[in-house]
Amino acid sequence: MTFRLYTMVAILLLSTMVFAQASPPAATPQMSSPAPSGPYPALSKAGEARGRQIFEMWNSGQTGALWALFAENLKKNSGGEAKFAAYSKALRERMGTETKMLNEDISPVMLMPGTVYNRLSQYSKIPTPVVTTIAIDERGQVLNLVVGPEQGPPEGRYAGYKDTAKLRLPFNGEWFVAQGGHTVFENNYMQSDEQKFALDFVLLKSGRAYTGDSSANESFYCFGQPILAPADGTVIKVEDGYVDNPPGKPSNDSPHGNLIVISHGNKEFSSIDHLKQNSAKVKRGDAVKQGDPIAECGNSGNSPGPHVHFQFQNTAGFPTADPLPAQFNNYIANGKPVAVGEPVKGQTVSNAPTTGGNPPAGKDVPKAAPVTK
Numbered sequence: 528m529t530f531r532l533y534t535m536v537a538i539l540l541l542s543t544m545v546f547a548q549a550s551p552p553a554a555t556p557q558m559s560s561p562a563p564s565g566p567y568p569a570l571s572k573a574g575e576a577r578g579r580q581i582f583e584m585w586n587s588g589q590t591g592a593l594w595a596l597f598a599e600n601l602k603k604n605s606g607g608e609a610k611f612a613a614y615s616k617a618l619r620e621r622m623g624t625e626t627k628m629l630n631e632d633i634s635p636v637m638l639m640p641g642t643v644y645n646r647l648s649q650y651s652k653i654p655t656p657v658v659t660t661i662a663i664d665e666r667g668q669v670l671n672l673v674v675g676p677e678q679g680p681p682e683g684r685y686a687g688y689k690d691t692a693k694l695r696l697p698f699n700g701e702w703f704v705a706q707g708g709h710t711v712f713e714n715n716y717m718q719s720d721e722q723k724f725a726l727d728f729v730l731l732k733s734g735r736a737y738t739g740d741s742s743a744n745e746s747f748y749c750f751g752q753p754i755l756a757p758a759d760g761t762v763i764k765v766e767d768g769y770v771d772n773p774p775g776k777p778s779n780d781s782p783h784g785n786l787i788v789i790s791h792g793n794k795e796f797s798s799i800d801h802l803k804q805n806s807a808k809v810k811r812g813d814a815v816k817q818g819d820p821i822a823e824c825g826n827s828g829n830s831p832g833p834h835v836h837f838q839f840q841n842t843a844g845f846p847t848a849d850p851l852p853a854q855f856n857n858y859i860a861n862g863k864p865v866a867v868g869e870p871v872k873g874q875t876v877s878n879a880p881t882t883g884g885n886p887p888a889g890k891d892v893p894k895a896a897p898v899t900k
Contacts, residue, residue: 565666569640570734575633578644578661581669585659586625590615598668618674623652630712632873634705635734637832638741638775640665642734647677647712658712679711679718690839690854692758692791695817696870697799697837698824699753701859701877702728704870705834709852713872723850725838726870730824736832737774744771744826747833750803752824754835756789756815757797757855763843764788767807769827777831784828787821788843795851798838801830857881 567574584593590612597605605611630647641664648657655676662671686709696702706727708714716725729736730749737746744750750771769784778784785802787809803825809815826833838844839853854867857879870876 564640565664567642567663567665567667568734569642569665570633570635570731571642574642574663574665574734575644577663577667578633578642579631579646581661581663581672582644582646582659585615585661585672585674586619588616588619593669596667596669598664598670601669601671621652622650622657624650626651629656632713634873635703635729635731635736636662636664636670637729637736640735641670643671645712656712677711680720682709682717683720683723685724685841685849685851688851690795690851691793692760692795692797693817694757694797694839694853694855695755696728696855696858696876696878697755697757697797698728698730698835699755699878700730701875702749702835703731704872704874704876705729706872707869707874708871709869721847721850722838724852725836725850726853728835728837728870728876729833731875741774744774744833747774747826749824749835750826750833751806753820754787754799754802754822754824756817756819756821757837758789758791758817760789760791760797760815762787762809762811762813762815762821763790763796765807765809765811767802767805767822769804771804771826771833772828772830774826774832777829778827779829781827782829784830785822785825786828789815789821790843794841796840796843796848797853798840798844798848800836800838801825801828801834803827 567577594608594611625648627649628646629649632645634643636643641662644661646659650657655678658675658677660673661669664670704726706714706716709717711717716722730752732748736748739746765787766785769781772778783800785804786798786800787807788796788798790796803823804827806823806825809821815821824833824835837853839851840848841851842848852869854869856867858865859877859879860870860874864879
């Protein structure tokens with residue numbers, strides 16, 4: 528059976544951000560206070576439970592009760608309650624019943640307080656696993672509901688690659704892994720031949736990426752934070768002149784925006800994108816040591832919100848690269864030490880303390896919210 532992609536979308540996912548988070552409704556003003564605004568705080572156990580509850584309502588056909596929880600923008604874009612009910616019924620009949628929950632995770636909504644609940648399920652009538660994405664605000668209203676198959680190309684010939692460079696995370700403090708892993712469910716970049724295995728990191732506090740006005744880059748905790756060389760090497764490319772976009776308004780001027788590419792030898796290169804304008808502290812040809820500050824986190828290029836985008840590759844990447852999995856050394860993931868590993872979406876990660884000159888994890892940066900899983 529061919530499984531067509533069915534979606535119910537009111538607030539389009541920011542796929543270019545590759546955070547897979549919902550943007551705020553167009554009619555909703557930007558939040559101006561970091562104080563919790565309801566019983567379901569962002570990235571909390573209560574928010575996760577609410578997402579799971581809403582999934583069960585959708586899955587069991589409680590469309591009337593579910594409709595009552597829809598935000599106004601979602602109602603407008605769903606074409607009315609009757610149309611939504613009929614559409615949902617037809618989709619459930621096509622998919623059958625959920626036979627197994629394969630995976631689930633939560634992430635923060637990046638541009639307003641809220642939680643995104645993602646669920647990967649096997650259904651009785653179709654062979655392809657199904658992803659259900661539900662975004663809620665802190666009052667428990669449904670901002671976004673998307674149902675569709677998990678489809679993507681295979682991992683490719685570099686899936687089992689083992690790095691020669693001894694990478695360290697390119698930042699200080701605890702950061703949330705917004706994209707990372709070897710499956711499409713964990714990492715939207717797995718769908719891209721040019722960005723496969725790439726990772727996105729964002730700095731959180733109390734489950735939120737910002738404080739105050741989310742329309743200003745300066746409100747985001749990670750904006751302007753130091754970006755560090757992940758390993759010794761030579762800088763081979765620096766882009767520094769692109770303007771940082773207002774959050775939620777990615778630029779088409781350059782997909783990567785401001786970036787720094789470092790050659791580590793052995794045909795291994797690190798590329799860090801979307802850096803802050805005029806923040807580069809190195810130039811082409813400079814030798815860098817692991818942990819050296821090289822730039823600051825920004826929001827340039829095709830990036831709807833401040834974050835760190837990291838890609839490991841076996842070419843300089845001009846015009847294209849062969850992406851490689853990035854294994855980091857001596858870091859902490861969800862409070863547990865990892866000698867060598869690959870960060871996965873939903874984890875909170877930091878470099879383990881060292882006796883060298885690097886600042887200890889958590890120094891001078893807000894502490895990220897603990898992962899609730």
